[in-house]
Amino acid sequence: MKNKTYDITFTVNNKLEKMTVEARTTVLSLLRDQLGLTGTKEGCSNGNCGACTVNIDGYTIDSCCVFGVEIEGSTIETIENFSSDAKNLHPIQESFLRNGGLQCGICTPGFILSTQHLLKNIPDPTEDEIRLWLAGNLCRCTGYDKIILSVQDIISSESS
Amino acid sequence: MHDFDYIKAKSIDQASTALLDQPTNSSILAGGTDLVDQMRRGVKTPDLIVDIKSIPELQRVALKENALILGGGVPVSRIYNQQGILSEFPGLETSLRLIGSIQIQNRATIAGNIGNASPSADLVPILVALESKATIATGNSKREIEIEKLITEPGIIATEPGELIENINIPLPKGKSTNSYLRFTPRAEMDIAVVSLGVSIELEPDATIVHCKIALGAVTPKPIRALDAEQYMLGKRLNIETVKEAAFLINQSAAPISDIRASAQYRLELLPVIGERAIRSCAINLGISL
Numbered sequence: 001m002k003n004k005t006y007d008i009t010f011t012v013n014n015k016l017e018k019m020t021v022e023a024r025t026t027v028l029s030l031l032r033d034q035l036g037l038t039g040t041k042e043g044c045s046n047g048n049c050g051a052c053t054v055n056i057d058g059y060t061i062d063s064c065c066v067f068g069v070e071i072e073g074s075t076i077e078t079i080e081n082f083s084s085d086a087k088n089l090h091p092i093q094e095s096f097l098r099n100g101g102l103q104c105g106i107c108t109p110g111f112i113l114s115t116q117h118l119l120k121n122i123p124d125p126t127e128d129e130i131r132l133w134l135a136g137n138l139c140r141c142t143g144y145d146k147i148i149l150s151v152q153d154i155i156s157s158e159s160s
Numbered sequence: 161m162h163d164f165d166y167i168k169a170k171s172i173d174q175a176s177t178a179l180l181d182q183p184t185n186s187s188i189l190a191g192g193t194d195l196v197d198q199m200r201r202g203v204k205t206p207d208l209i210v211d212i213k214s215i216p217e218l219q220r221v222a223l224k225e226n227a228l229i230l231g232g233g234v235p236v237s238r239i240y241n242q243q244g245i246l247s248e249f250p251g252l253e254t255s256l257r258l259i260g261s262i263q264i265q266n267r268a269t270i271a272g273n274i275g276n277a278s279p280s281a282d283l284v285p286i287l288v289a290l291e292s293k294a295t296i297a298t299g300n301s302k303r304e305i306e307i308e309k310l311i312t313e314p315g316i317i318a319t320e321p322g323e324l325i326e327n328i329n330i331p332l333p334k335g336k337s338t339n340s341y342l343r344f345t346p347r348a349e350m351d352i353a354v355v356s357l358g359v360s361i362e363l364e365p366d367a368t369i370v371h372c373k374i375a376l377g378a379v380t381p382k383p384i385r386a387l388d389a390e391q392y393m394l395g396k397r398l399n400i401e402t403v404k405e406a407a408f409l410i411n412q413s414a415a416p417i418s419d420i421r422a423s424a425q426y427r428l429e430l431l432p433v434i435g436e437r438a439i440r441s442c443a444i445n446l447g448i449s450l
Contacts, residue, residue: 003163003164003165004165004166006166022163023163023164023165023166023209024161024162024163024164024199026196045197045200046197046200047193047196047197047260047263047264048350050261050263053263059235059237059266059267060262060263060266061263061266061267062193062263062264062267064196065191065192065193065196065197065267066192066196066267067166067189067192067196067209069166069168069211070168070189070192070211070213072168114262114263117262118262131349132262132349133262135261135262135348135349135350136260136261136262136263136264136349136350137261
């Protein structure tokens with residue numbers, strides 16, 4: 001027996017999208033495979049690594065653990081809403097680049113979304129707070145110190 | 161992943177009816193942080209998913225005169241983000257902030273953490289120590305059950321098809337009282353408890369213990385209270401001797417297994433240490449130096 005499909009409407013990066021999905025399509029798959037927004041990465045696919053982090057209605061969420069049918073009416077922000085112009089990067093992107101907060105780059109979109117969420121909630125976080133808020137994003141390259149430095153540098157750049 | 165049908169329920173009645181129409185192979189979807197992964201791995205293959213996040217009653221968070229009411233479908237970060245709501249519940253706040261990552265806390269729900277009935281669930285020991293009850297609802301009935309009795313074995317809770325966890329009802333602590341939750345994990349974050357422990361305690365002005373509940377996590381298949389330790393503490397002054405003896409007695413109630421996270425022996429070594437620290441943390445909350 002064929003299962004139903006579902007019509008959903010939601011906003012991604014300020015653009016209204018309407019599409020038809022199967023219930024089993026995750027938000028991660030919908031963004032990457034149907035909308036071509038491949039900046040959001042697939043890592044562990046079980047809610048541990050944070051590579052698929054997007055912002056849904058103001059909260060960072062692992063998009064591999066959410067079905068597309070659940071986000072009817074939601075507002076989503078992905079890494080594509082930051083900047084793709086190397087000369088005019090978002091301050092968080094700029095700081096990660098300046099401080100070597102990335103190497104292979106697979107985890108970076110997730111880290112940037114989590115950093116944005118952190119700074120919106122705690123504008124001047126301590127190192128412990130930064131480590132706690134970024135604990136749901138795994139990086140196998142940097143050893144984290146330069147990521148922490150990148151976040152701290154955004155704060156000091158903005159306050160100076 | 162296999163395909164399935166999906167219903168976004170707008171009321172308890174609608175969810176309950178949908179679940180009863182397909183009682184053998186349907187799943188309730190709350191935050192989905194465990195369910196979606198289980199479905200991807202083929203551990204669960206429901207034909208129907210009933211999403212309960214849009215049911216208004218399940219989104220309720222209210223601090224009443226004598227109880228804190230937490231809707232089953234509320235993501236855990238929405239609870240600790242509400243200023244002042246957890247001021248009487250430091251142990252509950254600790255446990256909410258330890259579940260998964262920020263991303264998981266932004267999605268995972270109270271009812272999901274209980275409904276999954278994992279022996280290492282972070283919310284369960286503290287909710288049991290606080291003598292919390294779950295309101296279990298269908299379209300036309302409601303009943304209350306202690307969290308301690310709701311979870312019957314790993315992965316199993318005592319609900320009938322069509323029943324939902326509408327909310328958790330946590331009695332407000334009385335008098336000079338406090339609570340704490342402590343777990344041991346090899347890593348600070350993003351890890352699962354090897355042993356965990358919730359304590360709720362009430363003292364007379366002279367520090368005599370008049371009420372004490374200690375609940376254990378990850379050392380028994382279902383929630384259990386450390387009754388020997390509780391009994392020992394009642395009527396005693398909260399001092400270092402009481403704490404040390406009570407911590408020693410906690411192991412009488414534990415029946416740990418050896419698994420990928422730790423051996424049973426290691427858990428029994430850890431439990432009194434975590435127990436002592438959790439009770440000490442209650443003393444600190446009450447301004448008592450041991």
